[in-house]
Amino acid sequence: MNWGVLLFPGSNCAEDCFHVIDKVLGKPVTYLWHKDTDLGDVDAIIIPGGFSYGDHLRPGAIAHLSPAMSAVKEFAEKGGLVIGICNGFQILTEARMLPGSLLQNRGLKFLCQDQTLKVDNIETPFTSEYKTDDVLVFPIAHNEGNYYAKPETIAEMEQNGQVLFRYCNPEGEISDVTNPNGSINNIAGIINRTGNVVGMMPHPERSSDNVLGLSDGKGVFISMLKYLEANKQN
Amino acid sequence: MAEKLWIKAGLTDSEYELLTKHMEREPNTVELALYAQMWSEHCGYTHTRPLFKHFLTTGPRIVQGPGENAGIVDIDDDEVLTFKLESHNHPSAIAPFQGAATGVGGIVRDILAMGAYPIASLNSLHFGYPGDAGHTRWLISEVVHGIGEYGNCLGVPTVGGELRFADAYKGNPLVNAMCVGYMKKSEIKKAIATGVGNSLMIVGNLTGRDGMGGASFASKDLDEENEEDRGAIQVGDPFMEKLLIEACLEVFEEDYVVGVQDMGAAGILSSSVETASKAGNGVEIDVALVPKREEAMRPEEVMISESQERMLLIVRKGMEDKVNKIFHKWDLHAVVIGHVTDDGIYRVLENGKTVGEVPVWSLMDAPTYVLEGKEPAHLEQTRRFMNDDVAVPEDLNQVLLQLLGAPDICSKEWVYRQYDHRVQMNTVVKPGSDAAILRIKDRDKAVGVTMDSNGRYCYLNPKRGAQSVVYESARNQVVSGAEPIAITDGLNFGNPENPEVYYQLEQSIIGLSEACRALDTPVIGGNASLYNQTPEFGAIYPTPIIGMVGLVKSLSHVTTMDFKNTGDFILVIGETKEELGASEYLDQIHGLITGDVPELDLDLEQKTQQFILDIIRQGLVQSAHDISDGGMAIAIAESCITSELGAEVSFDLNLRPDALLFGESQTRFMLSASGESADKIIEIAAKQGIEAANIGRVTAHKRLSINNLEKNLINITIEDCAQAFNTGFDKMMKTDA
Amino acid sequence: MLKAIVTVMLKKGIFDPQGRAVQNGLESVGFENIKGVRVGKQLEIDLAMDDLESANDLVHKMCDKMLANPVVESYSFVIKEV
């Protein structure tokens, strides 16, 4: 299974994602360059966090127009697995590969903290390792993580099980009080209609290396890996 | 010159006389500008350089002492760390967001110039109490925002620092930023312009009129007259800096570059002079070749501009295109602006025509001043303080809560929540404990990083105060499982031409040096920021700031301050004396900034720190915390709050209750350990002649109770403690965010 | 030479926390009669062209493609000769 980590000028979690695939999962991984349109033979693509193009204008506003993103779109249309984390999520919404948009946190401040989450839909290639009752800890670190979409869109997503993760408190309660950034319905991560493109604000990679005291995030990558392996065999 | 243009440029008559002697003629305006910048306090260290002789700068782990962009220490396995701190006080007072942001950018480039990848950023901030002053609150939020935004965008985790308050900083806040970089020993770069004919290439941002004269601006008091200097505001561009890091490190992988220097104060000028002087070479630079953002810039403006995010590379002849190609990949370009020459002359050209030439050595040879210090008048009085001057408060629970919520002590989560402290995935211990700990990937080891100061201590006893700060830094390291290796110092003082300030400066440096010698933590670099004063509020407290780096030899040694298990024993190491002087308690509770700084015994300190490190390495310790601001009661409460556990302790000490609880006797630690380990710790301590006492246990019921001589002093819920600790900052900022 | 002045604002109906914060800030220092504040961006774009009509076209394209996100933002602009 080959993994690709897409690099933009200003990406700063690319090495972290690379590290997890390489050292924690022990799988082959390469960097993909934003100016390239040939993605090689990767089976899954990670669009990492950071501040692509300095987050100028809007996070993801410039990056989503890069040559590599057209290739990523094609890759996804053919069913390839794509996960955008933090800035990667913002890029995917700007590219309209995912619905909605990420607005500034309602507290107007950058927020870096270890955040508790619940998984809403465990029947996806990204979440099969989890149980619905799990309360997971993933770090968040963002200034624009306040998920917004039109009410109709939200209703549709809820109905289709497109909400993957929600912010909760350590007891697993989901309410406005346990919402760090103002996201509608405490949405922390979503999946597209066809179930192969995910965007999430929390950082699963930062919660994948036991040395750092957090390990809940590994499940996302292991889920993806299992899915890929199962599908390769077919 | 008819008019005394040099005075306007910031040079004295005698300095002017000296430079004409060096030049053997009168300077033109370009040449005058070169001297004015290079001979300013900021670039030339005119008042501080003579005092640096006190520093210990070498040691077995020291690869590079002062004299390069940053010092370097060996952390085994052919790996090294490089670190330095830098002040950005005056810019931050005027445009706090940009001032703080560019402060971070500047120090990161120093680290980059060494060839290293920046792995951690820290900051030490000092402000006046906000009180009702919206201005101070604005300063605090803008500074924090500026530091956060820059570091976050760069992807360098901001993992530590400090935020302290005193009225003395009201007019002149302090913003000192520190950066730590990692590299292999073989990757070290130097700031040197060797090889006649090699090219000087400028990379990064375009040059504009930003920060015109920043170096000499930083070498003046902040007063009305400099309001005009406000044109000097630089704007930070962390995105550009991120690209610079990527591109430079890629270039460094090849053998194209012989020297690197970041452009900080006095821009192109100081970076090129320093590199040339180190090689004993000359350089020539054509200002017309410098890519500019603004039109009609005069040659001296180009030379001293402090536009941010620029670096100078000394590139092997013939390799220019290869270097440019790598920069191009990152959407940047590298432009040749001049060459290394063999004549020792610093020559400025404009379109090939010489517009200024002076000997390189003379620019580096800023005159130094050794002044006569005078003990500050206030010491006479503050030394006379006796504990009996204040009464023991009735309600000690209330005092504890008030201290937990005090600006210097309360939780700073409001601040570090705005900093990405986890990016790069090395942060093993995040902000909020004693030292931040970063693992080194693929190795069983880690580094501890800290930044500490105590202006009040140094105000009340400059020498011992400075010693205490070094020791406190080291204590923060050892309780975290790290062996202190070396320090970088930030010397923040008022106007040194005032004899009382000079005394503070000299004594602080002496104190700092003695402590570093005793602990064997050499000074490998630093920064001086003098003239921190305003007509309205006077001089700041003498504030030496210590940035320290330590080595954790195995990840299993990493220790934090929170209690771990109910039933563990709580131990106090070190002697508690009846010392109230200079304490946070006197300041916050009695409104007194007075008394002498608690006593210090250099040998005992060294021995005790080694002991703490030893027992941690033996795996005997569950939690460890140094006892500092606010004393014993605060230390215990902090370990309770962070673990959400209780503690029941009792003493048999013949001391005033407030001195026992809140006094700041030095060389003390608070540990928790299982029963068996606790006995062992006490046994080892006894053998080494170190005081150690088992004072009680960690409990499941969430209360803190402290008794002395069978009398209850403190009995309070952890919830109340946490509430005071966690809301103190918001209360001060009047926010509820 | 032409100068396009582009304004990008959050769409009506989308909560603007920054606007709210500015309003609170203004009120807290004693300003009155403020019914609402919204904060957006203004971009000034210098164009090396003279034809107003083609400039108009160009700026529309820039906005649609990059300068505004139609999911949450609306834009407007004027073009001036300079």
Next chain:
Amino acid sequence: MLKAIVTVMLKKGIFDPQGRAVQNGLESVGFENIKGVRVGKQLEIDLAMDDLESANDLVHKMCDKMLANPVVESYSFVIKEV
């Protein structure tokens, strides 16, 4: 009811990294003839008042006191009846 439209821009001569990044971004997707971009803020402030002159006064005060930092920014505004 009046509406003040306030524009806050970085002063001329002060480097605007955001403008530069937007310009590069536009160019990289093929837009041409762009000589420069500067990015600032636009604030729309609804005022519960009718007198243009006193509104003018008020908005000046708001800008000086809070909306712009005179060290780095300049502002301008228009007031419209709505």
